[in-house]
Amino acid sequence: MPDVKHFDPEAALDAVVRLFWRRGVATTGIQDVVDATGLNRSSLYATFGGKRELYRAALERYVRERSNLAPLEQDDRGLPAITDFFHGLVDARCTGEHAGWGCMISNAHAGAENDDPQVRAVLDRQHERLHNALLNALRTARRHGQLGPDTAGTDTAGSNTADPGATDPGTADLDAAASVLALLAHAVNLRSRAGADARQLRDTVDAAIAMIARR
Amino acid sequence: MPDVKHFDPEAALDAVVRLFWRRGVATTGIQDVVDATGLNRSSLYATFGGKRELYRAALERYVRERSNLAPLEQDDRGLPAITDFFHGLVDARCTGEHAGWGCMISNAHAGAENDDPQVRAVLDRQHERLHNALLNALRTARRHGQLGPDTAGTDTAGSNTADPGATDPGTADLDAAASVLALLAHAVNLRSRAGADARQLRDTVDAAIAMIARR
DNA sequence: GGTATCTTGGAACCCTCGGTTCAAGATGGC
DNA sequence: GCCATCTTGAACCGAGGGTTCCAAGATACC
Secondary structure, X not given: OOOOOOOOHHHHHHHHHHHHHHHOOOOOOHHHHHHHHOOXXXXXXXXXXXXXXXXXXXXXXXXXXXXXXXXHHHOOOOHHHHHHHHHHHXXXXXXXXXXXXXXXXXXXXXXXXXXOHHHHHHHHHHHHHHHHHHHHHHHHHHHOOOOOOOOOOOOOOOOOOOOOOOOOOOHHHHHHHHHHHHHHHHHHHHHHHOOOOHHHHHHHHHHHHHHHHOO | OOOOOOOOHHHHHHHHHHHHHHHOOOOOOHHHHHHHHOOOHHHHHHHHOOHHHXXXXXXXXXXXXXXXXXXXHHOOOOHHHHHHHHHHHHHHHHOOOOOOOOOHHHHHHHXXXXXXXXXXXXXXXXXXXXXXXXXXXXXXXXXXXXXOOOOOOOOOOOOOOOOOOOOOOOHHHHHHHXXXXXXXXXHHHHHHHOOOOHHHHHHHHHHHHHHHHOO
16 A cells, blocks of 8 residues: 655665764755755655754764774773774774764764754763773773772772772772763864864874873 | 944954854854844944854954963963863853853864864964963973873982973873863863763863873 | 555745845034 | 035845645555
8 A cells, every 4th residue: 555665764864964974964954965865855854854853863873873882892802992992083083984074973062953952862872871881991901900000099088988898999080081081082073173183183092091001 | 534333343243252152153143143242234244244254253252352271371380270270161161151152162173164264273273272281381290290200210209390401201291191181171162062060070170180190 | 457545756835044235324524 | 514434224135944735656455
């Protein structure tokens, strides 16, 4: 009875992702989407809804298909996993097809898109996912003895006295280090959009990782 | 003979700054500018030109009046200057009148504004200015012995203020550390726009500074 | 093949965009 | 008061915004 779609929605959505990723939502018109996807206005609205829903769908596809967190999350080498992640990040941002595009998530932070609560939820969720991946990698690194000798004798009381003696003294430090690295990733995404030099960015992230390593 | 301007261009431009800063360029129309400034279209175009020139003028006024780099540049206390700078940054981004607005420079990175070479030049110039200010503060910190013992094993935990004109062994390290902090500032600006927690950001920048201090 | 149901194509919708123009009003030196 | 100069408000322009509607085309079950 029913007719079936004459195009691949996922392929079309991928074209939309690349459009919004590179040029931003506000400066991209529906006509641009029509031109890029090749499909018609009617099909567009029938499939995805209006522009807001289209952007949301594109953003979700981006975090699903284009965010390269999986290698980091599944890599249990510790510090080398983090280094490789950041080197891959810098490369992806500064060279190749998507050079100068930045990160669609980071870009969404700065625009008016995050007025949408659903968009903001995606942003927070992705940031937490990145933080957790980095934290796990740092924990693995400490387990492997890749982090310099410093975990002993730290933790000068502080406010959180709830920790029993069994917990690791460096847990809070690792969490903070993961936060620093997560923020650093955002900044790499940002600066790469202004054409920052790849070597410069690479050296900077290397320095940050080194500071965390020999602490 | 000629009539004189019936408004204050600087005051009007300041209103434009706040408009573009908060909502972005792409999503702000000329009509919004007219409403915010109180003056009409003709005066607007006669005084500033089109939207691009208006944005450029607003951006330049932002870096001139709203970027809080002067205190850091003139503060010769070393590490405390850096700490105060970042604490002030987090406060300004998360509380008060401009909470959640981020930084107009950081925002410009993510948008389509930086297609304009003149805009990109402002971005690079401001980034370099931040980097230099942080680097100078770090040099001062080392001169004051506020940085941990690591510089090629010269002195062990000494408040050594020597190290005269000779080539500094830790210059490259300081430069990299300044780059890390500069990127961190960008990331704070970015995440604050998504409503990141002030304490979280504060703890993170404190951790980064601490990592640099005891290196 | 018939037919119900969905997709598709294209046009039109209404609104706002950035930008320009023009006549009337306001101003201050002569 | 005169008059050149500037300001002001409003109308106007073409273009493009996002969205909707309806006929025409395609499909799969009966």
